[in-house]
Amino acid sequence: MLSLFPEQVSTISGEIDSLFMLITYLVGFWFVVAEAALLYMVFRHRRKPGSKAQYIEGNNRRQLAWVFVPVALIVICDLWIDIETTSVWNRIKLERPPAEQKVRVITQQWSWMFIHPGPDGQLDTADDIVTANELHVSVNTPTHYELESRDVVHNFSVPVFRIKQDAIPGRVISGWFEATRTGRYDIQCAEMCGIGHGLMRASVVVETQDNYEQWMASAIQERQGLVFAANRPTTFASLLNRSFHKPGGNNE
Numbered sequence: 001m002l003s004l005f006p007e008q009v010s011t012i013s014g015e016i017d018s019l020f021m022l023i024t025y026l027v028g029f030w031f032v033v034a035e036a037a038l039l040y041m042v043f044r045h046r047r048k049p050g051s052k053a054q055y056i057e058g059n060n061r062r063q064l065a066w067v068f069v070p071v072a073l074i075v076i077c078d079l080w081i082d083i084e085t086t087s088v089w090n091r092i093k094l095e096r097p098p099a100e101q102k103v104r105v106i107t108q109q110w111s112w113m114f115i116h117p118g119p120d121g122q123l124d125t126a127d128d129i130v131t132a133n134e135l136h137v138s139v140n141t142p143t144h145y146e147l148e149s150r151d152v153v154h155n156f157s158v159p160v161f162r163i164k165q166d167a168i169p170g171r172v173i174s175g176w177f178e179a180t181r182t183g184r185y186d187i188q189c190a191e192m193c194g195i196g197h198g199l200m201r202a203s204v205v206v207e208t209q210d211n212y213e214q215w216m217a218s219a220i221q222e223r224q225g226l227v228f229a230a231n232r233p234t235t236f237a238s239l240l241n242r243s244f245h246k247p248g249g250n251n252e
């Protein structure tokens with residue numbers, strides 16, 4: 001079934017959606033009132049045979065009331081939105097929970113690089129795990145990200161988390177999210193960044209702590225295998241041996 005919103009998969013999704021609905025209802029209400037009044041006036045006072053236009057000077061106080069009463073009502077609605085928005089902004093942008101996990105997100109034309117801390121939980125150490133176009137996080141874990149761009153302005157957008165953050169070249173922008181459900185979800189660049197912008201997609205894999213640790217262990221094992229293969233002296237016999245075996249099979 002077609003739903004109004006994408007799934008809610010982060011702790012802030014509900015608040016963002018409520019804000020969205022509040023603004024939609026308030027603006028929608030005034031849109032309907034203004035259009036209904038306009039259409040009523042147009043039809044009620046349309047040109048009719050036998051009716052002659054009159055010149056009315058009007059009443060100053062009534063004219064002012066027609067201007068100031070709607071303006072006051074709209075300012076009240078505006079303040080209502082401001083108050084709600086500020087409290088959500090403070091909760092999301094200022095009162096961020098302490099990081100239990102960190103990740104660095106690097107954007108470039110037109111792909112994503114994700115740097116996960118290895119078992120030591122720290123970025124910029126030898127055990128970091130680097131992936132392309134696939135971010136791994138564990139569920140129910142406040143995760144802080146550092147967002148960078150290598151070339152132009154991109155945007156780290158994860159619709160199910162209700163996150164949309166510009167990546168600016170030369171700056172490191174931090175933010176956070178906490179995923180609430182396991183699964184694989186879309187990441188999409190949300191800032192026009194060149195001809196490949198539409199292809200700049202990635203996934204976030206939200207998994208249980210156990211599965212996350214398993215993934216980390218297998219990523220480390222895979223890397224060690226690659227390092228081992230790269231360091232192994234290449235002999236004519238080993239090349240010959242490999243060429244007779246199917247890719248992905250056991251080449252020994």
Ligand SMILES: [Cu+2]
Nearest residue numbers: 189191193197
């Ligand atoms: Cu883009």
